Amino acid sequence: MAALAEEGRVERDGPPAIIAEGLTKRFGATRAVDGIDLSVRRGAIYGLLGPNGAGKTTTVRLLSTLIRPDRGRARVLGHDIVTEPAAVRAGIALTGQFASLDEDLTGRDNLVLIGRLLGLGGRPARSRADQLLAAFGLAEAARRQVRTYSGGMRRRLDIAASLVVTPDLIFLDEPTTGLDPRSRAQVWAIVQGLAGRGTTVLLTTQYLEEADRLAERIAVIDHGRVIAEGTSAELKARVGSGTLHLTLANHAERERAVALLAALGHQPRREVDRRGLSLPVADADVAPDLIARLIAAGIPVADFAYGQPTLDQVFFALTGHAAEPEGAATPGPGLEVMR
């Protein structure tokens, strides 16, 4: 596996920020995390990609010492998460999936509170808070209660709260879920800035685009297991770097279109929309030719788009089932099941 091939390089850069072996956590009968191995280089942005319920948050909670594993081991910043949790906590910061802020307090009071708890005096805590608020564009909202903040503002404050004292490792659990595109771009810029200054970032996301944009390596997680690991380029090579989405004018033509595309060496997937098809294509330049061939064969195309594969498509390519908890979609023809 790619992770093992990387090991040598990782070792040369000093001990990894995170190393996990067979991490397992059960809740009742559910194995939320089922034997996860991870190795995250210091200073890297590492992405955990997976749908809701895949085990991303549980992995983050295990690594940030909020919960203890049933089996397996992990060292974070060189410290064992079970036997040395205090040492782990001294070097990490956690930005949870749901804003871990005090809604009753103002933005500034939240940051001052964290600063005081981390050992800063009153005045240094306040000046650090103001510094962070200014850097994150929250100076004007500093004295407003957090409950009045927009989603994007909360996220920024939440990340700011993790940076009161510069952590060696920051966990960001779905930092952009539910954000508008502008706020998302802001959070991306923040994350890139963090890594640029040497902080290791472990980020969970449901968006391939986000993992692709930010993370140097990605672990795809499903049902508590890592089902694929590698750089974004390696993953895309397995999944198809781009996807052509087609909407036919008439659903009755779909099977003919599937046959035609398959004959041309493609692997079209039937979408839920009965007129919809999607197929991995290596290069956007191929798209006009394919559409022209369909039209020439008497299969009118109502709409088309070329884009990165969605999480669902990644999952489909890697596992043969959709990114739903219990694969609702039936596997299409000609798709490789890698598990």
Added chain:
Amino acid sequence: MSPRDAEAPAPAPVPPLDRHPPAGPVRETLVFAGRAVRKLRHNPEQLFDVIVSPIMFTVMFTYLFGGALAGSPQDYLQFLLPGILVQTVMFTSVYTGFTLNQDISKGVFDRFRALPIWRPAPIAGAIAGDVLRYTASALIVLAVGMGIGYRPEAGPAAVLAALALLNLFAFGIGWVFTALALLVRTPGTVMTLSWMVLMPLTFASNIYVDPATMPGWLQAFVAVNPVALIVTALRGVLGAMPDAVDIGLALVAPALIVAVFGPLTMRLYARER
């Protein structure tokens, strides 16, 4: 980069700040106590309960029952006020559990739990903050009471002693609600359950009337009701007849509660969610 990305103002770089030596358990607890007080300022409904309801109960019960029970509101107030102090503090202590549960369900406790701080600090701080809240409520009751004619016969030193005793009692009781807060799922449920505990303890006591007229089984309950015991002790202290046995009895229940619910609370807190 899409055009949308270009619109987003890139955040200014944050200068790094090195780790500081830990603040230590005492300072961390005080920081959390300060947080509890700050939160109070932003929560009008809690502030209402801390300020307005003590005034309301003191004035209302004095004039409502005074004539019928003691011949005059004046005489009744002298009997009622120590009890109202206890009632006020009991009702305020409900918020300990409510607030704690709210914190946990909102996710802010995850952040606290991932911080390199003394683990019990958030809970110890919440309870310390409550002591300030109890004191504020008690002072309001005393001020209003004195405004309408209450006279603490034993003088200012005894009033301070009574406040200290009251806080000690409330501090103990508070642990029941912190444990409850960690056991129950929603803040609303904590509130409901807390009232179910508080109502019988408060009303089946000697706060409002002399238990002598109650049926035997109720008298038996009042005799061991911790609320009644603290009221008896406070009446002694404020009435210039402090009784060491009464005071000792009043502190038995809080001490037992701390001994049982303190460790239980910390265990529940350390438990995973």
